[in-house]
Amino acid sequence: MATLGICDSANLNGGQKLAVKYFTVAITLFGAQVLFGLMAGLQYLMPDFLYGVLDFSVNRMVHINALVVWMLYGFLGSVYWLLEEESQHEVVGLKLGNLIFWVLTAAVTVVVLVYLLVQVGPGKESSLWLINEGREYIEAPRWADIGIVVSVLVVFYNVAATFSKGRYTGIAGVLVLDMLALFGIYLAGMFYTTNISIDQYWWWWVIHLWVEATWEVMVACIMAYGLMKVLGVRRKIVETWLYIEVALMFGSGILGLGHHYFWIGTPEYWFSIGGFFSALEPIPLVAMVVHAVFDAGARHAKNSNHPTMAWLIAHAFGNFFGAGVWGFMHTLPQINLYTHGTQWSASHGHLAFFGAYATIIIAMFYLAVQHWRGGVWMSGDLPGNGWKWKWSLGLLNLGMVGMTVSMLVSGYVQSQIERAIEGSSWIGYFAAQAHPWFTQGMWWRELFGVMFAVGFVLLVWDLLTIGKGEQRALVPAVSEG
Amino acid sequence: MIEPASLGNFFTIFFTAAMVILLGALYALLFAYSRIRLVPALMPLAYLSYAGLFVSTLVLANAANLLSHPLWVAVVVCMLVGYLLAPHAIWHLCVGTHARGDAVTAKVS
Numbered sequence: 016m017a018t019l020g021i022c023d024s025a026n027l028n029g030g031q032k033l034a035v036k037y038f039t040v041a042i043t044l045f046g047a048q049v050l051f052g053l054m055a056g057l058q059y060l061m062p063d064f065l066y067g068v069l070d071f072s073v074n075r076m077v078h079i080n081a082l083v084v085w086m087l088y089g090f091l092g093s094v095y096w097l098l099e100e101e102s103q104h105e106v107v108g109l110k111l112g113n114l115i116f117w118v119l120t121a122a123v124t125v126v127v128l129v130y131l132l133v134q135v136g137p138g139k140e141s142s143l144w145l146i147n148e149g150r151e152y153i154e155a156p157r158w159a160d161i162g163i164v165v166s167v168l169v170v171f172y173n174v175a176a177t178f179s180k181g182r183y184t185g186i187a188g189v190l191v192l193d194m195l196a197l198f199g200i201y202l203a204g205m206f207y208t209t210n211i212s213i214d215q216y217w218w219w220w221v222i223h224l225w226v227e228a229t230w231e232v233m234v235a236c237i238m239a240y241g242l243m244k245v246l247g248v249r250r251k252i253v254e255t256w257l258y259i260e261v262a263l264m265f266g267s268g269i270l271g272l273g274h275h276y277f278w279i280g281t282p283e284y285w286f287s288i289g290g291f292f293s294a295l296e297p298i299p300l301v302a303m304v305v306h307a308v309f310d311a312g313a314r315h316a317k318n319s320n321h322p323t324m325a326w327l328i329a330h331a332f333g334n335f336f337g338a339g340v341w342g343f344m345h346t347l348p349q350i351n352l353y354t355h356g357t358q359w360s361a362s363h364g365h366l367a368f369f370g371a372y373a374t375i376i377i378a379m380f381y382l383a384v385q386h387w388r389g390g391v392w393m394s395g396d397l398p399g400n401g402w403k404w405k406w407s408l409g410l411l412n413l414g415m416v417g418m419t420v421s422m423l424v425s426g427y428v429q430s431q432i433e434r435a436i437e438g439s440s441w442i443g444y445f446a447a448q449a450h451p452w453f454t455q456g457m458w459w460r461e462l463f464g465v466m467f468a469v470g471f472v473l474l475v476w477d478l479l480t481i482g483k484g485e486q487r488a489l490v491p492a493v494s495e496g
Numbered sequence: 497m498i499e500p501a502s503l504g505n506f507f508t509i510f511f512t513a514a515m516v517i518l519l520g521a522l523y524a525l526l527f528a529y530s531r532i533r534l535v536p537a538l539m540p541l542a543y544l545s546y547a548g549l550f551v552s553t554l555v556l557a558n559a560a561n562l563l564s565h566p567l568w569v570a571v572v573v574c575m576l577v578g579y580l581l582a583p584h585a586i587w588h589l590c591v592g593t594h595a596r597g598d599a600v601t602a603k604v605s
Contacts, residue, residue, distance in 0.1 A: 291567075301520040301582060305528040308525060345510070350500075352501075
């Protein structure tokens with residue numbers, strides 16, 4: 016018998032209990048990402064701020080690494096959340112899964128402490144192993160890299176063994192293969208070559224393929240599960256579309272990797288491959304609009320969790336604008352020559368990561384809280400009209416859009432002055448950095464960052480309180496169409 | 497292989513590239529809405545959106561110097577054909593998958 020309105024672990028299965036742990040660390044690291052992002056943004060405006068104590072390079076590193084790790088935690092948590100329900104079998108090797116969670120979390124803590132307290136080391140192999148591997152976005156020292164790979168392998172074991180003993184669904188098949196890729200592709204970022212072009216070539220496998228292939232597939236699986244849970248969409252339809260979406264994504268997404276190979280010293284044919292597939296990458300996104308309209312029109316389902324549904328909708332829009340519109344605006348090499356590595360890239364990166372990933376993980380947080388509280392009512396007519404989730408949704412999304420547009424303005428100036436007029440010279444770099452439009456863009460970015468941070472605080476407050484004391488049980492979503 | 501865009505064309509490229517995606521989405525939206533709600537009057541608007549996409553693509557191609565090399569011309573053609581046909585293809589997939597889903601449900605019940 017579920018305990019309504021109270022966060023009671025008796026309301027959860029074994030996998031879900033582990034998922035809640037992953038979600039807790041995920042949202043903590045999300046907070047760290049926001050905090051270090053605000054500080055790094057402030058250092059654009061006040062370069063002396065924390066200089067020599069917590070330099071921009073360290074702040075930015077922690078900001079981005081926290082992003083990567085909180086999303087990884089969010090995804091792994093989501094996988095554990097759906098695992099028992101999907102397989103209709105208790106998680107195989109749950110104790111090992113729990114152990115690995117604590118080991119991974121301890122490792123992440125040590126890595127962050129080393130980032131903050133040690134920061135740099137001598138140019139020796141030992142620094143790569145113990146302090147910082149030096150690869151942008153995946154700076155974790157090599158021992159931690161190995162830890163991540165081992166952890167993902169254990170998750171793979173949990174997932175594959177559970178599905179092999181329980182029910183094997185379409186979602187299961189896709190998820191098992193994806194877990195294998197999640198482990199395999201990360202290996203590409205773990206060895207070092209003295210040739211910077213070759214090194215960058217493999218590094219992008221992690222940055223692009225790990226993220227745009229394995230994470231996207233996990234998102235597709237989570238979305239499929241979420242639509243069944245929240246809207247009551249039939250499994251047959253959801254799984255068919257899972258296959259179609261994965262095929263479309265791989266069709267253009269894998270070789271879309273080529274747009275990262277334009278300027279790292281790879282052969283010229285990457286212009287053709289990268290340009291071609293990058294130009295075609297948004298077509299599946301646009302085509303999915305048809306699917307969304309069809310689904311909305313064909314069914315008249317009531318959803319059982321308004322915050323989750325709202326964040327799933329935010330995901331659809333965020334993914335479309337962040338990855339689609341913001342990506343395509345500067346993906347062709349003819350223009351990317353001037354924009355890559357400027358605030359343009361940061362603008363695209365912020366909106367795409369938030370839209371494609373953060374939104375769907377937040378949707379899962381709400382789904383988890385609903386069931387952790389015993390399956391409480393989270394549709395309309397919430398206390399206070401659900402102002403906290405609505406305001407946090409609004410502030411987080413407006414904050415992100417504001418930051419994106421601000422960085423776009425700064426990036427536009429950079430691409431013109433630093434790149435096109437001054438030819439990527441140091442003079443050009445400083446001229447662009449000092450330009451009023453650039454600095455104003457950075458100010459606006461910081462202000463919208465504060466708005467985003469307020470939204471984050473509200474989100475945490477809401478997740479801690481929504482459904483508390485609620486005595487109405489959720490009405491499972493049933494499709495009418 | 498590539499002829500970099502000129503400074504004067506930056507805004508044109510950013511704007512038309514954004515319009516390609518937005519008009520592509522509008523075309524898909526109107527196309528699907530017209531069919532699902534049985535409002536044929538919206539279909540000309542859908543194709544008008546596609547016409548806007550067509551023009552945007554050509555302006556983008558011109559501004560980004562895509563028309564001077566056969567490969568990039570092929571990219572432009574693929575984009576135009578892809579955006580035109582993708583909503584049709586996805587529509588057929590939607591009808592097919594939902595019809596199959598309904599049949600399965602009917603059989604079970």
